[in-house]
Amino acid sequence: MTDVRPGAGRTPSRAVEQALVDAAERVLVRDGLGAVTVRAVATEAGVAPMGVYNRFGSKDGLIAAVLVRGFDGLRAAVSEDDDPDPVARLLASGRNYRRFALAHPQHYGAMFGGRPLPTEGAEELLAHATAAFEALIDHVRYGMARGALRDGDPLETAQLIWSSVHGAVGLELGGAVLTPDPAATYESLLQLIVAGLR
Amino acid sequence: MTDVRPGAGRTPSRAVEQALVDAAERVLVRDGLGAVTVRAVATEAGVAPMGVYNRFGSKDGLIAAVLVRGFDGLRAAVSEDDDPDPVARLLASGRNYRRFALAHPQHYGAMFGGRPLPTEGAEELLAHATAAFEALIDHVRYGMARGALRDGDPLETAQLIWSSVHGAVGLELGGAVLTPDPAATYESLLQLIVAGLR
């Protein structure tokens, strides 16, 4: 993967950067957010702890870089389906949202975990997060244009959908879905929302 | 409040316990969850740090005690309104849920922040959390019994409501509600859900 010889001298900056983000992601997935320490990531990347500060300014900056990847993945998941039927597209988007969260629970938790997002590189992070949200808005616009969704402010409508979907996924990740079949409950929620917006 | 003389010898255990939880809550509200350290809380309570371990086993145990108060407050908020009209009662409950979260954002964030809940005293915590959720189930049952809500599993229906409401509140606390009037958007969500369940 990263052919960085540990003892040897200078390694290209970008390679170190890449190696650190990869390592951070690996540690995050393997051991959880709490285990993502500067020392652990640096060791995993075969780099000195100072590398984090040279490249990202702080631990938060490094985490922000990981979260950028997370938001990009979320946007990809939401955009994945392009069924011509607006309702089907919206439902697929909702299902893919959940699939992404369950497949990358550590990422999702770090992205929306409630704790203040890293200040370092916050603007870039916000941009990628907004891009993911706008993928949803696009689906809503598409549905409204085709008359499948009641007319209204697409932002407003998308916010409603996001709230519900995010809440369901967040509770499920937190083990707070007390229903016997979470997937079925989630599907009910999607149907409820889409029906109400029609 | 707590007339514990700082230098004096032994103070009754229960008083120390109370003082610690009060202090932890004060620090949480004033400085955020990150500032709730064993030393800071002990100082705020006028007690030695070891008191936390004598009384609560660990920092997590102390936080769990604070969160128990939080869940109790949430239950009280959800149960507060007992309008005889089932729909009105459900809507009021939803509005009170949001009001509680906005009034106690630090508590809410710690309760649902996504990070694994404290292991110390987890069973008691779970019991209080469940009690809050069951207040919602009661409202759903009430609505179904009066024919105001479509029949179905109250747990399932309550889970749908909780998902939406929790998601909206969670996003709002995280600054992720991009709508100009969050209160109005929240109200739309409540109407959407209740209409869909009718």
Add this chain to the structure above:
DNA sequence: ACAACAGTAGGACGACGTTCTACAAACGGG
């Protein structure tokens, strides 16, 4: 009254994020 005990204060330990200091590798003008 005195021994057994529960709970206290304060210091100590390892790990964390971050910073400082010193050194090694690449680069550009003579």
Add this chain to the structure above:
DNA sequence: CCCGTTTGTAGAACGTCGTCCTACTGTTGT
């Protein structure tokens, strides 16, 4: 082609965190 400058590295060090250990002091049962 050589050498000063610049860039990035490694490793030690600082303060704070959660937690534990040690010694001591009030309280309690007989």
